[in-house]
Amino acid sequence: MSTITATPLHIPFDNSYARLPETFFAPAQPTPVSAPRLVKLNTALAEELGLDPVALATDEAAAMFAGVRVPEGAEPIALAYAGHQFGQFTPQLGDGRAILLGEVIDRAGRRRDIQLKGSGPTLFSRRGDGRAAIGPVLREYLVSEAMAALGVPTTRTLAAVTTGDPVWRERALPGGVLARVASSHIRIGTFQFFAARKDTQGLRALADYTIARHYPELIGAAHPYAALLEAVMERQAALVARWQLIGFIHGVMNTDNMSVAGETIDYGPCAFMDAYHPSTVFSSIDYMGRYAYKNQPQIAHWNLARLAECLIPLLHAEREPAVEEANALLGTFPKRFEAAYHAGLTAKIGLPGGAVADVALALELLQVMQAQKADFTLTFRGLAAAAESPDGLAGVRDLFLDRDAFDAFATRWRARLAETGHAGAAIRAGMERVNPKFIPRNHQVEWALDAATEQGDYAPFEELLGVIQHPFDEQPRFAAYAGLPPEMKDYQTFCGT
Numbered sequence: 001m002s003t004i005t006a007t008p009l010h011i012p013f014d015n016s017y018a019r020l021p022e023t024f025f026a027p028a029q030p031t032p033v034s035a036p037r038l039v040k041l042n043t044a045l046a047e048e049l050g051l052d053p054v055a056l057a058t059d060e061a062a063a064m065f066a067g068v069r070v071p072e073g074a075e076p077i078a079l080a081y082a083g084h085q086f087g088q089f090t091p092q093l094g095d096g097r098a099i100l101l102g103e104v105i106d107r108a109g110r111r112r113d114i115q116l117k118g119s120g121p122t123l124f125s126r127r128g129d130g131r132a133a134i135g136p137v138l139r140e141y142l143v144s145e146a147m148a149a150l151g152v153p154t155t156r157t158l159a160a161v162t163t164g165d166p167v168w169r170e171r172a173l174p175g176g177v178l179a180r181v182a183s184s185h186i187r188i189g190t191f192q193f194f195a196a197r198k199d200t201q202g203l204r205a206l207a208d209y210t211i212a213r214h215y216p217e218l219i220g221a222a223h224p225y226a227a228l229l230e231a232v233m234e235r236q237a238a239l240v241a242r243w244q245l246i247g248f249i250h251g252v253m254n255t256d257n258m259s260v261a262g263e264t265i266d267y268g269p270c271a272f273m274d275a276y277h278p279s280t281v282f283s284s285i286d287y288m289g290r291y292a293y294k295n296q297p298q299i300a301h302w303n304l305a306r307l308a309e310c311l312i313p314l315l316h317a318e319r320e321p322a323v324e325e326a327n328a329l330l331g332t333f334p335k336r337f338e339a340a341y342h343a344g345l346t347a348k349i350g351l352p353g354g355a356v357a358d359v360a361l362a363l364e365l366l367q368v369m370q371a372q373k374a375d376f377t378l379t380f381r382g383l384a385a386a387a388e389s390p391d392g393l394a395g396v397r398d399l400f401l402d403r404d405a406f407d408a409f410a411t412r413w414r415a416r417l418a419e420t421g422h423a424g425a426a427i428r429a430g431m432e433r434v435n436p437k438f439i440p441r442n443h444q445v446e447w448a449l450d451a452a453t454e455q456g457d458y459a460p461f462e463e464l465l466g467v468i469q470h471p472f473d474e475q476p477r478f479a480a481y482a483g484l485p486p487e488m489k490d491y492q493t494f495c496g497t
Contacts, residue, residue, distance in 0.1 A: 009055045009064065013073035013102035016111070017184070020209060023194075023202055025077040028099045030067025031120025031130065033175065035164025038062040039134070039458060040141065040465070042158050045181060049106045049158070056159065065161045065179045067099070067119035074101040078122035082196050083189035083256025084306060086290055091196040093189060093256050094124025097132060100185060111213060113185055114158065117178040131167045134160070134176030135449040138461055140267040141178065142448070146440045146468040147264055152242045153235075154264040155182040174453060183263055186210055188307045189256030195310035207314055214261050225314040230329050233304050234336055235262025240300045241340035244293070245348065246436065247273035247376040251283040253291050253299045255306050272439045274485045276369040276376040282442075297341075301333045347434050348380050350387045350417055350427040361416060365409055372400040375484060377439050384431035386410065387417055388424040399484075436471035437482045440464065444481060 017024065038057065046053040055061060063069045070076055078095035085093075098117045106112050117140075118132025137160050147154040163175035186206070194202040211218045211228055218227045239262050243250065250257070251269035259265045269283035278294035286292075291299060308326040316322035343354040349365065351358040369379055382396030393410055400406040417427060448460040467478045475481075 009052075009058065009060050009071065011051060011071050011073060011102075011114070012104060013071075013075070014105060014111075015073075015075045015102040016209075016213070017079070017100065017103065017113075018075040018077055021202065021205060023080065023199070024206070025079050025100075026094070026123035028076050028078040028095075028122040029120075030070065030076065030099055030116060032068045033066050033163035033165050033177075035162075036062045036066030036068055036177075037162045037164070038065065039138075039160045039162055039176070039452075040462070042145070042156065045156050045158055047107075049104055049112060049181065051104070061159075062161050065116065065159045066163055066177050067116055071101070076101055078124055079185055079190070080124070080193050081187050081189040081256050082192040083187070083254050084192075084303075085252075085254045085256070086286075089192075089196075092124070092193065095122055095185075096125040096128050097121070097130040098180075098185075110183070113180075113182045115180045115182065115185060117180055118175070119177050129167070131163075131165075132176055132178065133167045133169065133173035133453070134162050135173065135453045136268070137176035137178040138449055138452055139445060140180075142440050142445055142461070142465055142468065143267045143270055144180075144264070145465060146471065147248070149469045149471050150242075150246055150436060150439075152246070152248070152264060153239055153262050155180050155259075157181070174456075182259070182265065183261040184210075184213055184259070185265075186214075186260050187256050187265070188258045188260060188303055188310075189254070190260075191307055191310040192255060195313075200313045203310065204314055207311065210260055223315075225311050226325055226329065229304075229308055229311055229315075229326065230332075232260050232262070232307065233329065233333055236300050236304060237333060237336035238262070238340045239264065240296050241337055241344055243296060244341055245344040245434075246439070247276070247293070249273065249280060249282055249291070249293045250296065251286065251291055253296065253303065255303050258300070258303050260307070271442050271445075273376045274442070275373045276366065276379070277373070278370065297334075297337050300337070301330070304333060305330055344434070348431065349383060349413060350431045351420070352430070358416065361409075361413060365413070368400070368405050368409055372402055372405060374399045374406075377436060378482070378484065380435040381432070381437050381482075383413075384428045384435060386414075387431055388428040390414070432472060437474065438467050438471045438478070440468050441481070441485050443485050 041057050043053040046056050064071050076099045080094045082091045083093050098115050099119050100115045103111050103113055121130035141157040141160050144154050144157050158179040158181050161177050165175045166172040167175040207225055215231045218224050221227045257266040271282040273280050279292050281289045281292045312322045315325050342359045345362045346354050346358040349362050379399055385392030386396055397403050397406055444464055448464045451457040451460040467481050
C-alpha cells in the first residue's frame with residue numbers, strides 16, 4: 001500500500017504487567033516478516049484507545065503490527081499460564097504465538113493490552129512456528145467485532161496485516177498477524193500456573209494485581225480473595241448468559257481461554273448456531289461434545305471451580321474453612337447464571353423481567369424451535385414483527401416445519417403480550433434492540449475468508465464486517481445477509497490462530 005502522510009507513530013505504553021516478577025512472563029521479540037501490509041485498521045477502536053488512526057494507517061504501523069519493528073516504549077513479553085484443555089491439565093502452556101507489546105490507558109481511563117497474535121515463536125511455543133494464517137486472523141476480526149456490536153464483553157481487533165510469507169499447515173497459506181486489544185490477558189489458567197507450582201507468593205501477587213486492575217472496588221475489602229472469586233463468577237455468569245442468548249458457541253472453553261476480566265477471548269473454533277439445537281458443536285477437535293452450546297454454563301461453572309482451587313491458600317490460613325468458603329461461593333453460580341439468562345430470554349420474546357411464567361413460555365418456544373429445526377436468530381427477530389401485528393406472524397411461521405406447533409405457542413404468547421398493556425410498536429422496538437437481524441453466519445464467514453485467502457480479495461470481508469457491525473439495524477441494502485442460510489452438514493471450525 002502507499003505511504004500515508006501522518007504524524008509520527010507514537011503509542012504511550014505503560015506496561016504494568018512487565019513490572020511483575022519475572023516468573024509471570026518471558027521476554028519475547030516478534031520475528032520479522034518480509035512484506036507487511038495493512039489489511040484492515042479498526043479506526044473507531046484506535047480513537048477509543050487515544051491513538052492516531054492516521055498514523056496507524058501507515059507502512060510504519062504495518063511494520064509494527066507485523067512485528068518487524070518494536071515501537072518505542074513497548075516491552076514485548078509472552079505471558080505464562082497453565083490450563084485444563086478438554087479436562088486434562090497441562091502445568092505450562094503460555095503464549096506460544098502471541099506477544100504482548102504493552103498496555104495503554106484509553107480515553108475512558110481503562111488499561112488495555114495490545115498483543116500481536118501470529119508474530120513468531122516464544123519460549124512457550126513447544127516446537128510451534130508461532131505464526132498464523134490470514135484466514136483465522138480475519139475470522140477473529142469478524143467475530144470479535146460482531147460480539148462487540150452485539151454488546152457482549154470481548155477482546156477487540158485493532159488491526160490485521162498480511163506478512164508476505166507463507167504459513168505451512170496442511171498446505172501453504174498466506175501469513176497474517178492480528179493486533180488484539182483486551183482488558184488484560186489474565187486467564188483462569190494464569191492462576192493455575194502458580195497454583196501448580198505451589199507458589200503462594202506469586203499467586204498472591206497475581207490476585208492483588210487482578211483486583212487492582214479489574215476489581216478496584218475490592219481493594220481494602222475484609223476478605224478480598226473471596227470477593228475476587230465472587231466478582232469473577234458474577235462476570236462469567238453474565239458473559240455466558242449473553243453467549244446463550246445470541247446462539248454463540250465458543251468452541252474451546254479451556255481454562256486458559258477464560259478471562260478473569262469477564263471478556264470473550266480466543267476466537268478459534270467458534271461459530272453462531274443457525275438451526276436451534278442445544279447439542280450443536282462446531283469444533284473439529286471436540287469429539288465428545290464437551291463444549292457444545294448446551295454445556296457452556298456448566299463448563300463455566302467447572303472452570304470457576306478450578307479458579308477456586310487455586311485461591312484456597314489465600315482464602316484462609318486453614319484448608320478446611322477455605323474449602324467450605326469456596327464451595328459456598330461456587331454454589332451460587334447456577335442461580336447467578338439463571339437470573340441473567342432468564343431475564344435476557346424473556347426480553348427476547350418481549351416480556352422483560354424474567355417472571356417464572358414468562359420463562360416457561362420462552363423455554364416452550366425453544367423446545368418447538370428444536371423440534372422444528374427453526375433458525376435461532378431469524379425466529380427471535382421475526383417475532384418482533386409479530387408482536388406489533390398478527391400480520392407479522394406469517395414470516396416467522398414459515399421457519400417452522402410444523403406450523404401448527406408454532407401457532408399453539410404464538411396464541412399463548414400474543415395473549416400474554418396483550419396482558420402487559422404495552423403498545424405493539426413499543427414491544428417490537430424493545431425486541432429489536434435485543435434480537436439481532438445480522439450475525440456472522442458461517443457460510444458468509446467462509447465465503448469472505450476464502451476470497452481473502454485464495455484470491456487476495458478482501459472486498460467480501462469488508463462488506464461482511466460493515467454489516468455485522470450494525471446487527472440490530474434493518475439495513476435493507478444488505479437484506480441477503482439476513483436470509484435463511486444454506487444447510488451446512490458437518491460444518492467444522494478449527495484452532496487456526
